[in-house]
Structures are given as C-alpha cells and as structure tokens.
Amino acid sequence: MKIYDIIIAGASTTGAWFAKKMAQQGHSVLVIEKQKPENVSREYDIFHMGKLEMERFDLHIPKEGDDDYGFEFTSGRSYSPYGNYSKFGNETVIGMHKHEFIMNMNREAEAAGAEIIFGAAFSDFIKDEKGKIIGAKYITDEGEKEAYAKLVADCTGIPSAARRKLPDNAYVENFALTPEDIFYVVLYYAKYEDEKINPLDHHGFFMQYKSWSAPSGDDHGAILGVGSNYSYDYAEEIFNRDWKKNVPWPKYTIEKVEKGMTPYHRTLYSFVEDGFIAMGDTAFLTKPTCGEGCTSSLYQAEIAVEVISKLLKEDKPLTKENMWSINKRYFKVQGKDFDALRPLLIGIVSFSYEEAEYLFKNDVIFSQKILGGMGQELDLGPKDIAKIVSGILAGVASGKLKMSNVKKVITGLMQSGEVGKLYDEYPDSPAGYFAWKAKADALWQKIGKVADTCDPEILRKIGM
16 A cells, blocks of 8 residues: 655645645655646636745746746736825736646646646545544545545645544634635726727726736736625625726726635644644635735745655654644744734725825825735834824824724734734644634634625625
C-alpha cells in the first residue's frame, strides 16, 4: 500500500502551488480535484495578480502569446463616492485567463512530480483505531476510493470539504461560513460605446460601494465589478441603486455577467491538527481591503512548505505540536496585519457617501498611503493614527462628519490595537491555545463584522 507524504484536496492556486513546491522538495504528493480538467476555475474568465507578488512567490508570469496572458497595466485610482477625488496606485498588475493560468500551475506541479486526479471529490478522512488522520476518501465516476498519507491539506476553498469533517473539539475550527461571512462578487463585462475611450484611463476602486472597474483585455472593454456580503442580489442593488446613480461614468453596454464568491472572515485561529492543515480560502486568507486571496494565501503556504518539508526530511510525525510554528509565524506578521485592519474597515465603511467624500478631499483615512497600497499589507504607525484622529475631529467641528460615525472609527482604531496585541500573544504551543481562543472569540464578538454595516433597507428588499 502506497503512503503519500501529502494529499491535497483542491487544485486551484494554493493547492497547485503547494503541490509543486512540496514535490520539488522531493516529497510524494497526490492532488484530488473535484472538477474535471475542462471545468477547473471557471467561475471567472479574467482575474488579476500583482506582478511583484507573483515574482515573490515564483509564479509563472504569462507573456503576450501565452494562452493564459490577458494584459498588463498599472493599478488605478481609489475613487471617492462621487468620483471627485482619487488616490493613485502604482502596482504593476497582470490580467490573466484564470482557467488557463490554473491549469498551467497544475502542469507545473505534475512536472515537479505531483500526481493529480481530476474528477475526484474529497468525501471523508481515513482514520486509524486511535482516530488519527491517515488519509482521505474521495469519490470519482468509478465510485469511492481511498488514499493514504502523512498529511491531508484542505485547499477546497469556501466549501472546506475536509475541514468541515473535523470534530468539534479539533484545534482547527470546523464551522461553515454563512452569507454574512462571504463576499459575493458580480462582474459585468462591458463595452464602452465611445471607441475613443481607453479602459486604462477609467479603472479604479470605490470603497464605499465595494465596486471597481478594471480592463477586460478587449478593445474598449472593461470589467465593472461589485461585491458585498449576504448575496449577489445585495451587490447588484448597490451597483444599480448607488454606483450608477452617483458616479459619472462613460456609457457602456453589458456583454456578459460572471458571479463568484470569496471568504470575508477573520482568519482561522489554527491551521493545523494532527495529520491535517487548512490552507488558502479554506483558512480565510484573503486581504481585508479587497477580498483577494490568490497571492495572500501563498504567504502561509510558503511557511508550510518550509516547516512540513523539514519535518518530513527529519522523519518526524506531522502532529499539531510539530507544525505549530506555521500558526505562530503566520499570525506574527501577515495574520496580525490583515486581521488588525478589519475593525478599522468596519468603521470606515460606516461613513455616509458625503462623509467619505469629505475625508477623501482632506486625505484623512482615505489617504494616499492607505489607498495607494490597496490590497497590500499596510503599516499604520502612531503618526498615521494621530493624523487620522486629528483630521476626524476637524471634520466633526466643521459639521462635515457625524459624531456617531466618528465613534465607530475611533472604536475601530482601538480594536485594531487590541487585535494586534492579542495576536502578538499567540501561544507558542497547542497547550495555551484554547485559553487564547476564548479571548479571541470574546474580542471578535465585540468587534462584529463588515456585514453589520449593510443597508437594512436593501436587506429587507431582498428578503434577508
């Protein structure tokens, strides 16, 4: 009976990358992917990644003529709600065809030595007599099959097919995401009616609507996107009721619509269990500012490759104790940076469109430093926070800002500090985990969610 070093459930970005890197280290890897090859990553056609991050994680960067290449551009503006003010981004972005890109990643994993079975959906763990995970069951057109491994990695995204099978007392949380914890994305592929319009002159992000415009790669074409918690209906209502009404935009016709989901939830408290690791969207590793998870998830995966490969080479068991440094190292840097920003964002999106317009104008919160680096890790120091506070107080004094909304931002700032402090105290071993988890649960209960700021009128209209 063959025993793989690793079984990976899910062959999208994180799963394919992890498979490639572990195979390159000389480890035996089996990837099971529920979709057939022709259907992998078909929820979107065009998607974008920052070129620097692609280089950072040794991703294949498509060039003109490649089947996955779309276009290259510099990230655009972050707009105020009425489009009167904007902050500029300066990141080089690659637009790609997602299905082709992911399939190329899988071919790279196979070339490195990984085995991939498409049309194979994870169904359950295989456990020994003591309840330890020793493999995975999966379903194909031929029925249920089994494979054995020292580690099972869940890279199945929002469904979290393996993570959801863990017992309630596991160190990795096994809850399912609710509509409040998911970002529902609608993409309108549009063609500008005026052929003189260059889509690169009209792309950017509108934080208050959670909407954006990006090139589609076609002549005079753009992707107009919007996302929200709760449902696609809510997202489309914001786009049609508010964005289209308030934002002056060149006339266009919509040629097709795509829809997809991404997690929008604080990070899992622990990624590891005996014989198991949660990765990528399964672990909610998405950027709080924009919901992107393709490259942000690879930060954790990179740590996992280093730790797990070392353990395998030293013939040490892949227990939660031995893999715990993956948790500790992640939460010390990116985990803290990402989750500490969430409380502040809850306060920011509570501002009315008029208030946000004022803040854009005066470079308070909606500043070049914050918005110019949209989608990347942000480092807000004491001087940055002092500027935010003083700018807000000036807005209150002038009557431009409501004190009730200001209190939400100040609360967000304070809670951001609490999250950072708590994550700095992340336990060094599983022994202190559940005591730390109780503190974290209490803090996040107090913080709430971005979904709490959704418009009650729209929620009633769509029956939520």
